[in-house]
Amino acid sequence: MIVDHRVLHEDFVPSEIEHRNDELNHLSATLEPVLDDDRPETAFLLGPTGAGKTCTAKYVLDELTNQRPDVQTAYINCWQEFTRFRVHYRLLEEIDQAIDVHRSTPKDQLFKLLREADDEPIVAVLDEIDQHEESETLYDLHRLPHVHLVLIANREEEMFAGFDDRVRSRLRAGTRVYFDRYGTDELVEILSERARQGLEPQVIDDDQIQSIAHTASGDARVGIGILHTAARIAAREGEEQITDEIVETAEPETRNKLRQQIIDDLTEHQRILYDVIEERGEVEPGELYDAYEEIVDDPNTRRTLRNYLSKMTHYDLIESNGDRGGRTYSLVGED
DNA sequence: TATCCACGGGAAATACAGGGAG
DNA sequence: CTCCCTGTATTTCCCGTGGATA
Numbered sequence: 574m575i576v577d578h579r580v581l582h583e584d585f586v587p588s589e590i591e592h593r594n595d596e597l598n599h600l601s602a603t604l605e606p607v608l609d610d611d612r613p614e615t616a617f618l619l620g621p622t623g624a625g626k627t628c629t630a631k632y633v634l635d636e637l638t639n640q641r642p643d644v645q646t647a648y649i650n651c652w653q654e655f656t657r658f659r660v661h662y663r664l665l666e667e668i669d670q671a672i673d674v675h676r677s678t679p680k681d682q683l684f685k686l687l688r689e690a691d692d693e694p695i696v697a698v699l700d701e702i703d704q705h706e707e708s709e710t711l712y713d714l715h716r717l718p719h720v721h722l723v724l725i726a727n728r729e730e731e732m733f734a735g736f737d738d739r740v741r742s743r744l745r746a747g748t749r750v751y752f753d754r755y756g757t758d759e760l761v762e763i764l765s766e767r768a769r770q771g772l773e774p775q776v777i778d779d780d781q782i783q784s785i786a787h788t789a790s791g792d793a794r795v796g797i798g799i800l801h802t803a804a805r806i807a808a809r810e811g812e813e814q815i816t817d818e819i820v821e822t823a824e825p826e827t828r829n830k831l832r833q834q835i836i837d838d839l840t841e842h843q844r845i846l847y848d849v850i851e852e853r854g855e856v857e858p859g860e861l862y863d864a865y866e867e868i869v870d871d872p873n874t875r876r877t878l879r880n881y882l883s884k885m886t887h888y889d890l891i892e893s894n895g896d897r898g899g900r901t902y903s904l905v906g907e908d
Numbered sequence: 909t910a911t912c913c914a915c916g917g918g919a920a921a922t923a924c925a926g927g928g929a930g
Numbered sequence: 931c932t933c934c935c936t937g938t939a940t941t942t943c944c945c946g947t948g949g950a951t952a
Binding site for chain 1: 941
């Protein structure tokens with residue numbers, strides 16, 4: 574059934590990027606000065622999830638390395654690396670300078686290493702930059718003349734809101750590359766290509782791909798996820814073909830799997846909060862805190878619970894309805 | 909209207925755990 | 931082994947907001 578799992582993985586970068594030529598050329602052109610040791614403008618890739626921002630960025634990094642192998646490139650996802658230390662560390666790691674760096678190495682030391690790694694230009698992609706918590710990070714990186722930044726975010730205003738005052742004004746001048754959702758037709762082509770490379774021939778037909786593209790509503794990540802799940806269900810059930818029923822089950826199953834992954838990463842206390850919310854459906858803050866304190870024998874402070882709640886909101890597990898006065902918490906996607 | 913209260917969230921202090929050095 | 935350094939998680943302290951109450 575499945576010939577090549579990698580192709581169906583969300584972070585796979587295909588050898589040809591479809592329907593993103595303008596964006597791709599725009600980004601390449603922006604970074605081109607690096608090839609002549611000039612300083613390029615900071616590039617912003619903006620648009621909704623699953624619109625090809627990450628894919629395009631990684632593709633351009635590869636292209637850059639091919640044209641000039643000594644340019645150092647780094648891809649860092651700020652969703653995972655959300656402190657200054659981690660970004661610096663990952664960056665050093667990506668450019669192979671992390672030798673002799675350990676946990677008790679002070680931040681300043683990491684920064685010093687970065688500053689001194691200026692033999693060749695470094696192009697660093699910071700994905701989901703709006704998820705990063707320390708605004709100092711960008712300030713640090715921005716003042717290194719040999720580090721050139723590509724910043725990826727969903728929305729421009731929110732991204733700028735999180736910036737340090739000192740960088741905000743300067744970065745306003747950067748180049749913006751906007752990404753739109755894929756059209757259904759475009760998504761169909763992308764999915765067909767992945768199916769062609771990743772699956773045995775003729776296991777899925779055009780109508781089914783059409784249907785997946787439709788449910789994914791322009792989000793390539795979701796579409797590819799559903800395709801992958803569908804293929805796995807078919808394999809598991811020993812089917813020769815992906816049936817319409819399988820396509821239908823694949824959608825909710827993909828969604829649940831994503832959610833389950835996040836839930837599995839929660840700490841015990843966070844999990845208890847989540848369970849209380851799930852059990853009661855919609856719950857007021859006071860009631861939620863009380864219930865939690867009832868269950869746990871050594872409860873954390875309410876301030877900590879608020880941190881947990883905002884984290885879980887962030888991860889789209891729960892949502893808070895109404896801001897102040899009469900706020901309630903509930904699970905996302907089941908009202 | 910004046911006051912109170914519950915809640916959210918910023919900032920700083922503190923506790924904790926991992927790891928190197930001696 | 932202990933001591934000491936660190937980053938990170940949690941707590942402490944606090945203030946602003948807005949709805950409810952007197």
